[in-house]
Amino acid sequence: MNGYMDKILFVDLSKNRLEIKPFPDELKRNYLGGRGLGIKILADALDSIGDPLDESNVLIFATGPLTGSGVPLGSRYSVITKSPLTGTATSADSGGSFGWKMKKAGFDAVVISGKAKAPVYLYLKDGAAELRNAAGLWGKTTSETTAAIMADVGDSGAKVACIGPAGEKLSRLACVMNDRFRAAGRGGTGAVMGSKNLKAIAASGDLKIEVADPARVKALQKALVTKHAENGIAKALHDYGTAVLVNIINENYILPTNNFQGAHFPAADKVSGETLAKTILKKPKGCHSCTILCGRGTLVDGVETEGPEYETTWAFGPDCGVDDLMAIKKANDLCNELGIDTIGTGATIACAMEMSQRGYISEKIKFGDGAAVVELVRKMGYREGIGDEMADGSYRFAEKYGHSELSMSVKRQEMPAYDARGLQGHGLEYATSVRGGCHVYGYMVSPEVLGSPEKLDPYVDKDKARWTKTFQDLTATIDAAGICLFSSFAMGAPDYADSLSAVTGFPVDDKEVLKIGERIWNLQKLINLKLGFTRADDTLPKRLLEEPLAEGGPKGRVWSRTPLLNEYYRERGWDIAGRPMKAKLEELGLEAMAPVPFAK
Amino acid sequence: MSVKVKVFAGLRDLMPRELEVDGAGGASVSALLDRLCARYPGLREQIFDGAGAIKPYVNVLKNGRNVAFLEDLMTVLEDGDIVAIFPPVAGG
Known part of the structure; x- marks a missing residue:
């Protein structure tokens, strides 16, 4: 069927075995691909899966038929697994270019099981796959890992999805990072990757992604771009990024502050998308085939990175009582490097702040202290000191001290930025x-x-x-x-x-x-x-x-x-x-x- | 006494981000918006559709409540109210 590469790669890391199978048409019609395909594979394997961080868990990277198809905004891939954070099935979605490149490398999906004896990374290229030694990458941050793998495969166009130290240390908040700044963020997918000794997946190649009706796809491109332009929303996302939401959510009195103790932050505008655009924005950035460009290319002290997005801004900002955009930016960058979910991390710090405020923990962590937020992110990513306890999320942290009611989570996953x-x-x-x-x-x-x-x-x-x-x-x-x-x-x-x-x-x-x-x-x-x-x-x-x-x-x-x-x-x-x-x-x-x- | 008006995103290119409007208390949202549109060129096109209704993705709040769920343009303002006006925005 067009839109697919018709290849699913099954990798058994315990047996060091790789097997390529066709993508059955029945699955395409019932589940499309991406999250749907992954959930179906997870459901079929469920009886043999134990603890999410046990080698019996499966981890699926899956693209969909629109990924790389030419339909605007068709850039996404999903990571599906049994979540170590929630214990539920989970899927975490990400953009950038990695999903598109996975297909250009010849694969719709990769299904990983088992556990490698030593760190490895998976390399996909032109319809073939191999496992490579990643011992030298263990301990490296996500940007270091990405650069090292691109050099190792000798392809500056290669795309990399990897974990950082947080995933290696099995933080239940660890995410999978791709293209350096894009995250399959929620549910602890990075910890599952770490538990399997899988540091990264890299993709190279330029295979053609066939579509059934190229003329119709082209017409759709035009129509959808027009639709986006007409409603004005695309312009706001382009000009101010997702953090344009800070003010409207705040003015509706539903912006959670101080761990959901309040829902209005008087200094919200200091951390808004409008302020970001006037201060550190270098240029809007987009994922593969994007016509909106909601990403923020930001420049601080001569270093260009990306973000923060809205949810991140909220998590390290108002939810922690912080009105310092630079502190939020630092926390965001550190999360990206360490490979840890910004929402879960910020919300867990906010929870710890309230625990401290109420005297439930001995550490003095005050709402509004941006420097403390940044330091706690580092400690969580490396599991140092109190960061070790916090690295598994707010629920487990608060429960340990007998106050799980202060975890602002549902099924142990932290709620994002709306009360x-x-x-x-x-x-x-x-x-x-x-x-x-x-x-x-x-x-x-x-x-x-x-x-x-x-x-x-x-x-x-x-x-x-x-x-x-x-x-x-x-x-x-x-x-x-x-x-x-x-x-x-x-x-x-x-x-x-x-x-x-x-x-x-x-x-x-x-x-x-x-x-x-x-x-x-x-x-x-x-x-x-x-x-x-x-x-x-x-x-x-x-x-x-x-x-x-x-x-x-x-x-x-x-x-x-x-x-x-x-x-x-x-x-x-x-x-x-x-x-x-x-x-x-x-x-x-x-x-x-x-x-x-x-x-x- | 007056009503405080706050605007956001692209509307800040057209007018001050925050201002006090004297004499708006006791009048309707419609009257307030008309006064602002008369004062700031380009604002009317951003807020209203051709029939004079608030555009679908434009949101006007009175003290944190969307006027669409009050009396819409006929919502009466009181001295000290805060009116927040948003052009189309999104995110997540």
Whole structure:
């Protein structure tokens, strides 16, 4: 089928064995690729997987049919595994050029199992693959690793996805970094890579990515660029980056501050996208085939790097009470070098600050101390001192001291930069997210704050279950297709159907687009049920359920769990315990994964 | 007494990022926006569509609440209110 390289590489690191298999058409039609393919492979292997950091876990790098296809924003790849942070199935998505290059090197996906006896990296080139010695790379930062591998393979155009010291040290917040500044950030995928002694994957090559209808793809390029330009959103992202959100979220009084103790930060503008653009921005940067360029090429003291993005700015900024953009920038750069998730790291530091504020730990870590934030990032990445305890995330850290209620997490994964007490739909997305607290599995902020595709009242429950389900399903398809989530600010299900049909040659309509996403979502849910997750896990921290917001529009509000959750389960065709019912599983072709006892 | 107006992103190229508007208390959001549009060229095109409604991705907040869920353009302002105006923005 067009849009695919038709090769999946299976790597057994324990046996030092590499095997290339074709990509079955049935899987393409039901799961597309990317997150969908990875979740399907994970589900099939689930019974043999133990602890996420055990060699029995599998780690999948997967592109989608739109990755590198020429459809604008088609740059993405996903990393899928059983998460050491949450214990759920997880997928972490990233842009840059690595996904595109994986396909140019001849592979749609790589499935890694086992554990190498000594550090290795995997090299993909022109449809072939080999494992190479990485002993000399162990301990190196992500930029050092990337440069060393590019030199080793003798290709300045090679693209590298790797881990830093945090992944080697099995931090459950460790991420996979590619193209130096892009992260498959959440869920601890970097720790799984480290547990397998796999330092990196590098890709070289220039194989052609065939599309079924090149003329139609070209026409789509033009149409989608026009759509992005028309709604004004693309311009804001280009001019100010994702941190343009700092002010609008703050002015809505839903910007979590001091570990969610407040939701408004008076100094927000000092760390906003507008301020970044006026101070350290050198030029906007984009991923492969991007027409928006939301990335920030930033220049500080003569050194050019990228970022910070919005969530990072919030995590090291307002959530830690910090209004110093330079401290945020330093923390961001350090995370990239050490290979550790900025959201989880910042939120864990904020949690430690509140623990200190309340006298639950002896260390003095004060809200507002930017220098302390930067130093704690370093300690977490290298597991030094208190950083060793914090490196596994806020939940485990707070629980150790008997105060897990101060972890602002869902299923042990830290929530990002939006307070659900003023966003009933987004709170539902957090609570029901099948990979734990996250904003990119169904971004309800879009209708509830930004007005896209239409304005929904953020304080009311009505219709939020239906909207959340639709956003979650569509996002799953987007991730599986290999296209950036920001495409959805201009594209709807019919546009994705058009793009997939033009690229693969297999006719897909808008209903099928949503059905594929729903299948992926339900399969992830079924995996989690099998792993022991229940309705009780679909919730938010006690603070968001019981402590009302203190000021602004949402003053007095908490997140209203029960009515939202009940309606959501009904909307999904699940029972009151959150288990997919027979009819839904049959509709999606997932009967074989039915939970036990079978829900009717 | 007055109403405080704050603008963000590209609107800052058209007008001051923050200003006090005297006499806006007791009047509607519509009246306030009309006054601002008369004073700052280019603002009207950014905020309003051809029919005079607030554009789909433009958001106007009164004290942290989107006026779309109050009385929209007819929302009445009081002295001391803070009105925040955002052009289309996104991220995540």
